[in-house]
Amino acid sequence: METTIESPSVAKKKIRYHLLTGAEAAATAMQQVNPDVVSVYPITPQTPIIQTFSKYVANGKATTEIINVESEHSAMSAAVGAATAGARTMTATASQGLALMIEVVYIASSMRLPIVMAIGNRALSGPINIHCDHSDSMLARDSGAVQIFVENAQEAYDFMVMASRLAEHEKVLLPVMICQDGFTITHTAEPVLTLDDNIVKDFVGDYQIPYPLLNLDKVTTQGPFDMPDYYFEHKRQQQEAMEAFPDALEKITEEYAKITNRSYSALDTYKLNDAERAIVALGSTAGTVKDIVDDLREKGEKVGVLKIRSFRPFPDQKVREILSSLKSVAVFDRAMSFGSHGPLFSEVSRSLYGTDTKLSNYIYGLGGRDLFPKDIIKVFEELKQPSPQNDMNYIGLRS
Amino acid sequence: MPDLKKFQELPVGGTVVWDQTVQPKTGGWRTGLKPTVDLSKCVNCLLCWVNCPDTAVLADKTTFKGFNYDYCKGCQLCAEVCPTDAIEMVDESEQVPALGRIGGEKYGNND
Numbered sequence: 001m002e003t004t005i006e007s008p009s010v011a012k013k014k015i016r017y018h019l020l021t022g023a024e025a026a027a028t029a030m031q032q033v034n035p036d037v038v039s040v041y042p043i044t045p046q047t048p049i050i051q052t053f054s055k056y057v058a059n060g061k062a063t064t065e066i067i068n069v070e071s072e073h074s075a076m077s078a079a080v081g082a083a084t085a086g087a088r089t090m091t092a093t094a095s096q097g098l099a100l101m102i103e104v105v106y107i108a109s110s111m112r113l114p115i116v117m118a119i120g121n122r123a124l125s126g127p128i129n130i131h132c133d134h135s136d137s138m139l140a141r142d143s144g145a146v147q148i149f150v151e152n153a154q155e156a157y158d159f160m161v162m163a164s165r166l167a168e169h170e171k172v173l174l175p176v177m178i179c180q181d182g183f184t185i186t187h188t189a190e191p192v193l194t195l196d197d198n199i200v201k202d203f204v205g206d207y208q209i210p211y212p213l214l215n216l217d218k219v220t221t222q223g224p225f226d227m228p229d230y231y232f233e234h235k236r237q238q239q240e241a242m243e244a245f246p247d248a249l250e251k252i253t254e255e256y257a258k259i260t261n262r263s264y265s266a267l268d269t270y271k272l273n274d275a276e277r278a279i280v281a282l283g284s285t286a287g288t289v290k291d292i293v294d295d296l297r298e299k300g301e302k303v304g305v306l307k308i309r310s311f312r313p314f315p316d317q318k319v320r321e322i323l324s325s326l327k328s329v330a331v332f333d334r335a336m337s338f339g340s341h342g343p344l345f346s347e348v349s350r351s352l353y354g355t356d357t358k359l360s361n362y363i364y365g366l367g368g369r370d371l372f373p374k375d376i377i378k379v380f381e382e383l384k385q386p387s388p389q390n391d392m393n394y395i396g397l398r399s
Numbered sequence: 400m401p402d403l404k405k406f407q408e409l410p411v412g413g414t415v416v417w418d419q420t421v422q423p424k425t426g427g428w429r430t431g432l433k434p435t436v437d438l439s440k441c442v443n444c445l446l447c448w449v450n451c452p453d454t455a456v457l458a459d460k461t462t463f464k465g466f467n468y469d470y471c472k473g474c475q476l477c478a479e480v481c482p483t484d485a486i487e488m489v490d491e492s493e494q495v496p497a498l499g500r501i502g503g504e505k506y507g508n509n510d
Contacts, residue, residue, distance in 0.1 A: 112412030173411060211414045221415035233406035234413050240406070 020192040022153040022185035026092075026118045026178070027052035028192075029160030031062045032200035035116070036087035036207065039067040039078035043097040044130045045182035046120035050092050072097035076104035076115075083113040084222050086212025088164060091115065094182060095122035098136045102143060108175045109144025109238060111223045114167030114209065115175045117145065118160060121283070121334075122182040123367045131368020132182040134282060134335040137311070138343045144238045145175040146245055147312040149282040151268075153190040155309075156180045158262060161195070164204050165252045171244035173209065181284040183368065199259060242313040249310065266310035269322055271297060275304035277383040278323065280348055281332040282308055285364075285371060289332075292376040303380050308344065316351040323348070328358040328386040330379050334365045341392065358386040364395035371395060425453070429473040432488035434466050435495050439503025440485035447477035447486060457498065465498025 020028060023046070030038070030053045040050040056062045067082075069075045075091050083089040093101055098119065108115050123129040124136055137147055146166065150156045159178045167176040180186055195203075211220045226234060246266060253264040270290050272278060279289050286307035296303050306322060306329075308315070323329055331349075333342020340346065345361040352359060362379060364371050375395045387393065410416055434447075434455075443463050448456040455471035457464040466477075478486040487501070495501055 110412065111414075211410065211416065219417040221417075222412070224413055224415055226413060229403055230409070230413075233404070233409055236406040237409065237411050241411070 015193060017191035018194055019189050020153055020157070020194075021048065021187055021189045022150075022156040022180045023048035023120065023187065024052050024189075025153040025157035025192045025194075026160045026180065027056065028194055029157050029200070030064075030090060030118070031056040032195070032197050033088075033090075033161065033164055033204050034062045034201070035064050035090045035164070037065045037067060037079070037082035037089045039069055039075045039082065039089070039091050041069055041072050041075045041093070041097060043072070043094050044120075045122055045132075045186045046092045046094040046097065046118065048186060049118050049120065072100040073104060076101040076108065079115045080104055080108050080111065080113055083108070083115050083209075084111065084213045086207070086209065086214050088168075088207035089113075089115050090118065090164075092118035092120075094120040095124055095130075095136045099124060099139055102140060105140055105143040105145055105175060107223065110234065112173040112237075112241065113175060114164070114173055116160070116163040116167055117175055117177045119177050119179040120182045120186040121179050127367075129367040130182070132184055132334070133366045133368065134179075134333075134343075135366075137177065137179050138335040138337070140177065141312065141343060143175075144242075145177050145312065146172070146242070146310070147177045147179060148310055149179045149308065150185065151284055151287050151307060151309075153180075153185060153188070153192045154262075155264075156185060157192050157194060158256065158260070158264065161200055161203065162252055162256055162264075164207075166245070166248060168207065168209065169244070169248035169252070170210075172241050172248050174238075174241050174245070179283070184284045193260070193262075195260065203256070203259065245310070245313050246315065264309065266308075266313075266315040267318055267322075268305075268307040268309060270305040270307070272304035272306060272322060272326075274302055276302040276327045277329070277380055278304045278306055278326055279330045279332055279376070279379060280306045280308060280319075280323075280344065282311060282334065282344060285332055285334065288371060288373075289376055292373055292380070295373075296377070296380060301380065303383075308347075311344070311347075314347045314351070316347070319348060319351040320355070323352055323357055324355040326357050328360070328383040330360050330362050330383055330386075333361060333363050336363055336366070358383075360387050360391060360393060362393045362395050363397075369396050424469040426455070426467075426469045426471050429468070429471055429491065431491060432473050432475065433468060433471060433491055433493075433495075433499070434473075434475070434477050434486050435489050435499040435501040436463075436465060437485050437487070437503040438500055440483045442483055442485075444482060446480045446482065450476045450480045452476065465500050468499070
């Protein structure tokens with residue numbers, strides 16, 4: 001963390017890269033945002049996020065109240081209490097921790113609490129496994145929390161800086177999960193550009209929600225019981241909030257780009273303009289596939305990558321616009337929905353309904369199984385003659 | 400159900416904003432007994448105010464004022480926690496003075 005290296009290309013501008021893991025990058029952003037409350041329980045591979053952040057607090061670099069709790073259910077419950085009271089609140093978790101939190105994540109979403117959740121994606125038990133896949137985030141798919149998947153430590157930093165603004169946007173007011181691949185991102189050091197503390201502070205601004213519970217001038221009851229005559233309306237409001245998210249993302253990422261020159265959107269296209277075949281993926285895998293695309297492009301193959309950054313809300317119109325002109329698309333899923341296709345495939349398939357694009361689903365990387373360049377090359381090869389739509393393919397599985 | 404609101408008209412998250420909602424007088428649920436107070440025994444500890452699960456105990460800053468029967472469910476917690484036995488539960492049908500003050504001049508001034 002103390003190490004800094006000069007970037008040869010930008011050295012003249014005196015931009016300094018910091019060597020940070022994804023977890024450290026997220027913790028650095030948290031220190032700079034300086035939330036009022038962070039409630040936490042350690043779990044691999046999220047632990048270095050909160051461990052690093054706790055050091056910042058212990059050293060006086062952040063004034064956050066850290067609440068050490070006895071479980072993730074309590075961590076999320078404490079976060080709900082703090083956010084309801086009027087505190088800018090964050091938490092972090094992974095895998096079983098998210099599974100234990102999940103009941104309260106639904107409640108946070110329905111109470112419209114802008115809690116930022118740093119996630120280090122890890123396989124769900126069982127069999128017990130500590131390595132990366134996306135089954136934990138997919139468990140929270142329908143919880144009403146926004147889900148952003150980042151590709152590397154830089155994105156982990158940038159989105160943890162933006163997360164509070166995204167969550168607290170007046171038309172959004174939802175929990176925001178910033179998901180980074182366990183170990184692949186959380187524990188891997190990369191050069192990361194960070195902002196000065198005061199720039200982040202100005203960017204993030206003050207925490208304001210419409211009805212903080214501790215505002216005694218405007219007395220409220222929060223999280224009450226709904227009969228059938230109102231429950232449905234409140235659930236419809238959550239959909240409204242999700243529908244408002246893309247605009248909030250566009251505005252806030254534009255503002256962020258002005259201070260960083262780093263532009264982000266709900267998805268990323270890579271060499272798709274004239275592409276005939278593409279792979280759709282979440283997280284760090286998109287980066288791996290980009291490398292292969294570069295290699296194949298040199299051989300004249302018209303291939304590209306679509307990286308989905310915002311999985312919830314899912315940018316279906318954009319996906320349709322981008323992919324409907326392609327001949328064949330492989331959707332990579334790092335989680336299963338047993339008895340159906342992978343969760344990302346279902347989204348892409350829905351987005352492309354009625355188009356001629358051939359889709360196939362590839363399940364890969366469960367429980368941290370590596371994805372190799374040869375596997376990706378093989379998929380691009382198979383896309384020349386795509387399998388029928390209802391085929392499930394498994395990369396690297398012994399069968 | 401004439402005045403049910405549309406989803407666009409509701410505060411988000413199910414938040415109930417005090418001055419925008421109907422205030423039903425839930426004291427109608429009360430059964431059996433209701434609290435009364437002998438002010439000469441009250442020491443303004445406000446344990447009744449703290450323990451009341453509703454808003455039936457009235458206080459002005461640190462001074463106990465009496466009971467608001469519009470919200471009292473008759474749970475008897477106030478009488479149970481009162482350290483000086485100033486609170487007595489009486490039959491629902493009994494006629495009592497305003498705020499349930501059945502007796503005693505207060506050595507503090509409850510007015």
